[in-house]
Amino acid sequence: MIYPTQPPLTKGRRKSMVTLNDYGQYETAWCPGCGNFQLLKAVKQALVASNLEPHQVLFVSGIGQAAKAPHYLNANFFNGLHGRSLPAATGAKLANPNLKVIAESGDGCNYGEGGNHFISAIRRNIDITVIVHDNQVYGLTKGQASPTSEHGFTTKAQPSGYPSETFNPIGIAVAMHASFVARGFTGMTDHLAEIIRQAIAHKGFSLVDVLQPCVTFNKTNTFAWYKKRCYELPKDHDPANWDAAMKTAYEWGEKIPLGLIYKCDKPTFEDNFEVLKSGSLVGADTPIETLNEIIKQYR
Amino acid sequence: MIYPTQPPLTKGRRKSMVTLNDYGQYETAWCPGCGNFQLLKAVKQALVASNLEPHQVLFVSGIGQAAKAPHYLNANFFNGLHGRSLPAATGAKLANPNLKVIAESGDGCNYGEGGNHFISAIRRNIDITVIVHDNQVYGLTKGQASPTSEHGFTTKAQPSGYPSETFNPIGIAVAMHASFVARGFTGMTDHLAEIIRQAIAHKGFSLVDVLQPCVTFNKTNTFAWYKKRCYELPKDHDPANWDAAMKTAYEWGEKIPLGLIYKCDKPTFEDNFEVLKSGSLVGADTPIETLNEIIKQYR
Amino acid sequence: MNRERTINIVIGGEAGQGLVTVGGLLSKALVRSGYSICVNQSYQSRIRGGHNTFEIRTGTDEITAPQEKIDLLVALTNETIDIHAGLLGTGSLTVVDAAQNASCKTCFHVPYKELANARSMNIAALGVVSCLLGLDEELIAGIVNESFGKKHPETAEENRAALTKSYEWTKANNSRFEKLPQAPKREGRLMMNGNDAVALGALAAGVKFYAFYPMTPSTSIGLNLASWAKKAGLVVEQAEDEIAAINMAIGASFAGAPAMVATSGGGFALMVEAVSLSGMTETPIVIVMGQRPAPATGLPTRTEQSDLEFVLHSGHGEFPRAVYAPGTVEECFWLTHRAFHTAEKFQGPVFVMTDQFLADTFRAVAPFDLSKYPAVRAGAPLDDIKTPYMRHRFTESGVSPRLLPGFTKHLVVTDSDEHTEDGHITEDLSVRKLMVEKRLKKMKGMMKETVAPELAGVKKADLLFVSWGSTKGSVVDAAAALKAKGQNVSTLHFSQVWPLVPEQFVSALEGAKRVVCVEGNASGQFARLIRRETGFEIKEHVRRYDGLPITPEYIIRNIPPPL
């Protein structure tokens, strides 16, 4: 019996460049006009720009409208539980660091149900990219407030307005020195694609929070609302400057900055594990002598 | 049948002042020399200084060595699940805002298992006080790394060193504009008691992160280690100044600041609920006319 | 299933086309006109698009179940026609847009474009159907105005015009479809679905705290409660996750607020640790479990009854619980109300198990007499308190009078660790043993209050259907159909599935020639439970696990051939 063996990510690449066709075109279950379409497009562009073949990439998602996104392109895909994409992605990456692991989910998924995993993933600096479709609302369950909803946002579940303060994912990520923190907007697809490309290329935890209008349930933070406010960070914004990044991270309201807000280079979580230096855990055998040696300690 | 009715917190106080005796003296299950003893003492002092009677106070805790603390004083006490003291405390406070609700637990409980609740409680600005026994280790389960353990901290569970970055609870709390953020040290009991008193008096979410040496499992961050580094914030530290607070919040290493780091006054979570303005939910009846009126909408 | 008595209307189209609106208005009109209804909502886990239906079975007598055969199909897309072709009979009518160019034997082509503008197309469809059914035009118009008038006064006139035009056009053009027989006068009836009734039951019971994390099909319970929060004086909070939701509710309940949570399988999975906490700390909590097809995310918007064993054994360790499984919308109301009383009386977790079908099915129900459903009083009266007060004092019944913190000088202490009578952590293993027995003793009291299963029909039937929860109506309906054919059929329905009291039902099982268990899962969970508790093995089954509700027809089609 022959078992497949994995070509290292850098080797065995086919000669021709990857194209958008490699990632296919599928029918979606989204509402017409939803920002998700642009986001999907940007992700595909970024993958192509990264020259990654579909089988080299593993998407991991949770549950929500956002989390369906990887169903609509060609790639390996583990569509797990609501809120749990980050731990599943972390496990997969540790098992096989040769995979490009991208977690893609909604604001509810990542910052609500999955809040604890979000801060833990930052602290690990695990080398995965997290793309958050941040529509500031729970879409799939029909429009309740999400952690990023504005304080006072009214919904059927919050008829007197959302009583909590808004969660600022960028602020927290920068405050925690996450190694790559960026914001995009679905209304600027090329810019977004380029950010995602950089995030994928980045070694370490990369967050791309994407402002994504939900045309059905968020009548406050609409396409026009974002469009009016969003601006690209000036060239002289230095993402290595934490103080400046913190300031930028808390800019929200009349003006919303887009782009790479903070970035630092530091060891990844994988670097802590000697066993990962020699490659993937998958398929690696432990010699019986090693096992016998371990067992000896019970003599 | 007569059901008890609650005297409002401000009324029905007995004439004499509350004393330490009211809070009793009990045998503990802690190791001799543990910082928890001083913390317990400080909590009692703070309660006495607040002139709160035991029945006016509700402690809520999780599970761990820290979480046992309220067993060792007189008060109402709900000792719930590991990591879940904050939601239980939130529910109790919303049910009966007349209670002084204090959540007391360990670093593992609040920042590990309970991480999501920690950030959510801050966003709610619910009027409870959270006292964290921060020994930078899991005590009760015998010495594994906790979120606040130092990167590289070696334990039996982390023989190659703790691979994550250290969680900075003060940093996150200030970054999120938590309304009262303070740090204490068990080696300075009176100072600690005063901080806790202020936290209890504060209207809104108050965090007191307490450096608490674990003599058994943390041989790195020992009493001497803390003692050498801890200093009281100077009088001119302005807790209302967020930028200054952020700087202070990230001060850690050779010098560790103690005291009230950040404070702001803003509406509490309870303020969002009109029904709470008239007092506690407990025992309140809904008139049958109201119910009938509601049912009418189904005609 | 008698054409003369009931008409089954199916409105089909894409999400976003407003079919739920039309269905809802039509349902209301039917109920106000004195008819009974049974609605079955079928939709996909998406916001727009996909193929959805809103099905109303209606008639003059009580209607207990949905029906598969379609009498009146309102097709908002051509896809609807294709999908449902097989369910139409010769007397059926398919209402289609004349512009759609659909051709079918049953087609009734409506020139919507001539009757209404794009915005009020729905209302035109409503007008057509109302006329076909013989409903009063003024009544419909009133309902439309109630629901749109305030929110969109600008379209009121437009709607009214579309309604009249389409109504009149239909009157002139319909020659085939026989309208509903005259309904009896029925005053004050309510139209609501299972979730509405659960929310109202909780309200009647005096719920003061409700926390949730959205999850289909339970979400609308919270939306109902949230809409009443100010008026009725309760707090509704969307928590960061289900763990927080239930721990908040338990905290609130400990403090004295009657508390509830509702969720579905995956969300409930996150709550089970706290179920055990409720058992250990003896804190009342009502948990509504709206089932849907699993495992994992499964089919979020469909129905199933596959979480019975999960709920029965949820939470580590051993502690008493009660599990209600309403079979009708009315039962959703009074069993939820009862759940609060049971939770308070026995101080622990009490479940109400529904499913997507029941949660979403609208029915006409008689108005509730609220004076018969008193609110819960949290905590014990002072007369019951012995000093020194100990929260977990040993008693005959296992129930310790509970005080609420802050209401007296007595300190109320409890612990998720094993504890002494005063609630403090202990390592005394003899106390442990007594505490286990104390907690389990409460089961006896609960069993005295178990809602007995309902046996309908003779004791020694040739065929006995056993069912639990939402399938009640379909089973009763199937039995009626078989009886009408001369068969000797009875039904035994459980609206409480735990604790079971074998004496209440074993003789019925043993008396029947054949026993068939009808349930919405693949492994026959309730039948297994019956065997575990009584030794009686139910050998024949009708099971369904494709996400659709069990209908009377489905039962009859799937009765196993006699052994």
Next chain:
Amino acid sequence: MNRERTINIVIGGEAGQGLVTVGGLLSKALVRSGYSICVNQSYQSRIRGGHNTFEIRTGTDEITAPQEKIDLLVALTNETIDIHAGLLGTGSLTVVDAAQNASCKTCFHVPYKELANARSMNIAALGVVSCLLGLDEELIAGIVNESFGKKHPETAEENRAALTKSYEWTKANNSRFEKLPQAPKREGRLMMNGNDAVALGALAAGVKFYAFYPMTPSTSIGLNLASWAKKAGLVVEQAEDEIAAINMAIGASFAGAPAMVATSGGGFALMVEAVSLSGMTETPIVIVMGQRPAPATGLPTRTEQSDLEFVLHSGHGEFPRAVYAPGTVEECFWLTHRAFHTAEKFQGPVFVMTDQFLADTFRAVAPFDLSKYPAVRAGAPLDDIKTPYMRHRFTESGVSPRLLPGFTKHLVVTDSDEHTEDGHITEDLSVRKLMVEKRLKKMKGMMKETVAPELAGVKKADLLFVSWGSTKGSVVDAAAALKAKGQNVSTLHFSQVWPLVPEQFVSALEGAKRVVCVEGNASGQFARLIRRETGFEIKEHVRRYDGLPITPEYIIRNIPPPL
């Protein structure tokens, strides 16, 4: 329970006094000397103080169970004497510090102060006991040196002196206590507890990823694995919570790393959503459930078997699972190893249920021949792959060959929603039905591989003990004692509790005159399961739920009077 064959040693004192060290060293010495041992550790949920014991039953023959009666009590505090007084016999000896002023009939006063300094007091106690038992002094000294020599070379000499002095003093002063009979030569035996064996079983099976959140009594499995991680090439990660732990493990397993998690009741409660995920996505995962008394936090450091029903029904919805329940330390090893193969073969959750008693009980075990325990190979060979590749392809057995992402150009896709064969989300309800059936079909294959229960003794016994999991040894021992008294007793022990294959055991149940189910819980969960699956009602029970393990004496004391 024959004084000539076994000696029961109890070392009692406070946490922090080093009694676990003494117990461990003594156990190792006994095993190296060729004796068998059965250790029972009893401790409180605290780090220092409280009263703890380390109990070693030892002898020349195989020892399967702990014993209550104490032959040799090593009392590090006077409290120990008081607590255990009732369990001492006339021939028993109580080793006490002469300075403690304890007076008791069985007291053997050791002048520790004269024999050692404060630091090596423990070692002195070890010397005394070793001499009383007749162990070789050099052997003990070697063991002490192995364990302290490297870490604390400065105390090596001190320890050695204390050992010799106390050993010699005892030789000179003991006239009462009869030493152990000579043990047979037994080469290469290992000393380990249940958790060690679980960890080794996982290692042999090729575990590559282990995630955990600390929880007694499961924690030491992770500590073992962490200590080998570098050498054996695996990743061990302490997660932020149990939810993360199991989702990480499932992610790792999906990517191709054989993965395991271990926890206890409360932690497992947080994992049950992911159990369902494993079932739905057909991703292998091994879950070790170390039981302890519940509900909620319960008694964290004690033992119980009350999570059987919880594990069996954990997770929403219906999907196959296997549940092993090792009865011995050896079974901990090979059933954990087997669990990995079962998980990989049937692609879903597989459980290993232990409890605190089994997790902590040290035994002497024969060395494992690792060549008989091959590692799991994750994923299918290329020969099994049909194109187009579909992760959830329908097959005869229900098992779809799984590929690992990134290893071929085939895309590996799975979903927690109901999905088509290619793993993509679907709302096609006919596919749903087939997928449910596909998943449940795997149960058949699993049943072919169920580890049959072990019947020891005649088929038609007067008394048949039924048991599962950790109580095996005590049941066997109790049966032996009764047989020795002339009774006709058999035992039927289940080391796999799901799926059950009734043909494997029903005749044994039916053949016995009396059947008594022995289990460590209050409601007789396993007996209920047997009834549910076979209809056979076990009417008599021995149950324990005070936190202590079931001993042979406990069984004999609690056999119900004949009906």
